[in-house]
């Protein structure tokens with residue numbers, strides 16, 4: 001028996017979509033990407049979407065776009081509030097662009113930013129909140145949005161781990177000025193590499209389109225805010241912003257269109273796996289799981305050691321790996337403990353929950369296949385470990 005972190009969710013339709021692109025010699029960003037963007041925005045009730053080559057690039061472009069706002073734009077040295085646990089590339093753009101991070105502790109049950117700590121962390125230098133919806137569970141986005149509005153802060157959402165998750169009947173990733181998504185192999189939909197930005201702000205949409213593609217203006221749709229020179233020879237090479245090239249391949253757009261149709265089906269299976277596991281774990285003496293919410297999109301299953309448990313987590317993890325159960329830490333763990341932190345400018349108050357979770361947890365995969373057997377195997381393996389080791 002094996003329990004992998006993830007698995008392929010493609011069938012022949014994804015392969016056919018790839019073949020179609022190859023047959024038409026359609027490789028660079030074109031119609032498929034455009035239609036995936038339109039379909040994605042529609043599915044998540046947003047006005048605009050910009051596809052890029054990864055969730056990390058989506059974060060890079062989303063953060064950078066705020067530097068080009070006409071009012072209240074981000075500037076080097078501005079402070080951004082972030083949760084203490086997330087993936088490295090939630091934080092890296094903030095480091096890259098010279099922003100100061102203020103780490104906020106997480107709620108030990110949801111694993112998301114503790115919204116009760118946000119207001120007292122706001123200072124005169126605070127300009128934005130970069131919220132993360134971890135492992136499929138939305139943060140308390142309605143409350144956080146109210147705080148952001150009250151203090152005139154930009155709200156960004158890293159929703160790379162929580163596609164299709166909802167908070168109060170509204171999709172996660174659509175509460176902030178910009179929300180980001182990842183379509184990496186282990187995520188909710190698989191274009192293998194790929195990402196998306198959602199926004200309702202037309203100006204930021206146009207800025208992101210330029211930042212995605214060299215900083216030129218030619219690929220901006222409608223160009224309401226940026227004009228082209230009146231010169232056919234020059235106007236294709238009109239550079240307006242200090243952009244990157246993080247465009248997706250056309251094949252990624254074609255894959256996205258196929259996978260998008262499967263989201264509700266995927267979501268149902270992920271939910272059934274979760275229901276099965278949470279029931280088995282209800283009275284577990286050693287571990288608790290991330291808070292159960294019906295509207296979570298159950299990215300994966302975090303096991304957090306209870307304070308009173310005597311189990312030796314290091315030994316257990318080794319045992320699980322030996323038994324072919326793939327386990328891994330929650331995102332990057334407490335980010336201030338990562339070596340890369342020395343390149344950043346940051347402050348924090350107490351991060352005791354994040355520190356505890358970082359040192360006392362692991363996660364196993366959830367993906368849209370029936371995992372009841374794998375879940376039984378995991379629970380039995382933990383029990384067997386306990387019988388053999390007594391702690």
Ligand SMILES: Cc1ncc(COP(=O)(O)O)c(C=O)c1O
Nearest residue numbers: 054055056087160161182183184
């Ligand atoms: C919270 C979070 N943000 C960003 C990313 C980056 O996404 P990608 O791997 O598509 O670059 C990830 C990837 O796992 C993530 O978990």
